[in-house]
Amino acid sequence: MKLLVLPGDGIGPEIVDQTLRVVNWFTENAGLTIEIDYGLAGGASIDDCGVPLSDEVFAKAKASDAVLFGAVGGPKWDALPRASRPEMGILRLRKGLDLYANLRPAISFSALLGASALRPEIVRDLDILIVRESTAGVYFGEPRGIVTSADGARAATDTQAYHENEIRRVCEVAFELARARNSRVCSVDKANVMETGALWRAVTTEFGNQNPDIELSHMYADNCAMQLVRAPKQFDVIVTDNLFGDILSDQAAALTGSLGLLPSATIAHGAAGQNFGVYEPIHGSAPDIAGKGIANPIATILSFAMCLRISLDASREAALLEEAVRLALSGGIRTPDIAAPGEKTVSSAGMTDAILSRLNDLSLKREA
Numbered sequence: 166m167k168l169l170v171l172p173g174d175g176i177g178p179e180i181v182d183q184t185l186r187v188v189n190w191f192t193e194n195a196g197l198t199i200e201i202d203y204g205l206a207g208g209a210s211i212d213d214c215g216v217p218l219s220d221e222v223f224a225k226a227k228a229s230d231a232v233l234f235g236a237v238g239g240p241k242w243d244a245l246p247r248a249s250r251p252e253m254g255i256l257r258l259r260k261g262l263d264l265y266a267n268l269r270p271a272i273s274f275s276a277l278l279g280a281s282a283l284r285p286e287i288v289r290d291l292d293i294l295i296v297r298e299s300t301a302g303v304y305f306g307e308p309r310g311i312v313t314s315a316d317g318a319r320a321a322t323d324t325q326a327y328h329e330n331e332i333r334r335v336c337e338v339a340f341e342l343a344r345a346r347n348s349r350v351c352s353v354d355k356a357n358v359m360e361t362g363a364l365w366r367a368v369t370t371e372f373g374n375q376n377p378d379i380e381l382s383h384m385y386a387d388n389c390a391m392q393l394v395r396a397p398k399q400f401d402v403i404v405t406d407n408l409f410g411d412i413l414s415d416q417a418a419a420l421t422g423s424l425g426l427l428p429s430a431t432i433a434h435g436a437a438g439q440n441f442g443v444y445e446p447i448h449g450s451a452p453d454i455a456g457k458g459i460a461n462p463i464a465t466i467l468s469f470a471m472c473l474r475i476s477l478d479a480s481r482e483a484a485l486l487e488e489a490v491r492l493a494l495s496g497g498i499r500t501p502d503i504a505a506p507g508e509k510t511v512s513s514a515g516m517t518d519a520i521l522s523r524l525n526d527l528s529l530k531r532e533a
């Protein structure tokens with residue numbers, strides 16, 4: 166399989182380098198053939214050729230079986246006009262490849278119960294999946310912009326727009342994934358105040374009626390934010406729009422202990438359908454810790470586990486990698502973001518060393 170690697174900016178190249186060590190382990194030890202190519206995205210691409218994602222890199226992505234993406238953005242490029250900012254690099258990939266479903270699982274590790282902002286009993290055994298619509302909504306709606314009127318006052322516009330087909334197709338993915346879990350989907354919207362919310366609710370309700378094997382519920386987004394910290398285990402699959410999904414998934418990360426733990430896959434069909442995906446941590450380029458070698462690589466490494474499962478159809482290998490991550494954490498290995506005060510910490514490379522060593526142990530055990 167052809168894997169295009171786009172490290173991006175800030176901690177992006179650091180966590181991607183660590184993940185590539187894991188990718189190499191699988192090609193050397195698990196008989197997988199992964200042909201790796203590289204490209205620039207975000208600020209790195211702007212510095213090189215003036216755009217956040219060049220046509221050449223886009224074409225390479227299209228010709229690949231999967232993309233491993235780090236993160237983009239940073240203060241250096243914050244003053245650029247919207248259309249040429251680094252963040253447009255990932256948005257172009259999602260939109261241009263029509264990858265409309267961004268899967269963001271939030272799973273708590275028992276070894277990290279103390280790292281959560283919440284009491285252990287609230288997050289113990291948490292396993293939820295946020296399915297975020299990722300090619301429409303307010304991140305893409307037109308018109309948008311800031312205009313200055315004759316009196317010098319500025320006014321800004323963004324447009325939140327959804328076509329019913331865009332809602333239905335992301336529902337299909339959420340329902341299909343729920344079928345392999347606990348068969349419950351909670352659709353999150355603001356149907357009480359927004360037209361897009363009213364349509365979202367109407368379409369999800371129709372879809373739910375056509376698929377009675379799944380227990381569908383609805384919740385307003387503000388209540389969902391509250392329920393996620395009050396009783397997150399009530400959820401199985403959450404399906405929601407682009408903006409709410411972005412915000413609620415960062416919130417879900419805090420339940421598990423760190424933004425550095427949550428992976429994602431952005432796909433165009435159910436996990437059992439079309440196999441192409443963009444795999445990336447849910448976090449950004451973390452300029453506050455970039456260059457220090459301390460970023461937690463787990464979110465990106467687990468994104469590669471999602472790649473193994475979805476794009477390579479290698480579920481056994483994906484489970485092996487997830488188990489190696491779990492064992493590294495239960496062995497007390499901690500990057501600073503998940504360490505208790507005074508606890509010994511390791512670098513990004515130290516965390517990856519620990520995961521690779523567990524992979525070696527697990528594969529030896531398997532052979533025995």
Ligand SMILES: NC(=O)C1=CN([C@@H]2O[C@H](COP(=O)(O)OP(=O)(O)OC[C@H]3O[C@@H](n4cnc5c(N)ncnc54)[C@H](O)[C@@H]3O)[C@@H](O)[C@H]2O)C=CC1
Nearest residue numbers: 236237238239424425448449450451452453454460461502
């Ligand atoms: N998909 C992408 O490429 C995304 C890019 N961004 C961009 O990233 C830049 C920074 O945005 P922020 O709002 O600060 O969000 P961020 O996700 O980069 O960081 C938020 C906080 O979480 C911490 N953090 C994030 N990832 C971590 C990791 N792997 N290990 C340890 N700590 C970690 C950071 O140090 C920071 O304190 C901005 O330019 C933003 O636009 C933000 C989100 C997604």
Ligand SMILES: CC(C)CC(=O)C(=O)O
Nearest residue numbers: 252253255256411447448
């Ligand atoms: C375009 C990204 C910066 C938006 C975001 O925060 C995300 O996709 O998680």
Ligand SMILES: [Mg+2]
Nearest residue numbers: 411412415447
């Ligand atoms: Mg985000």
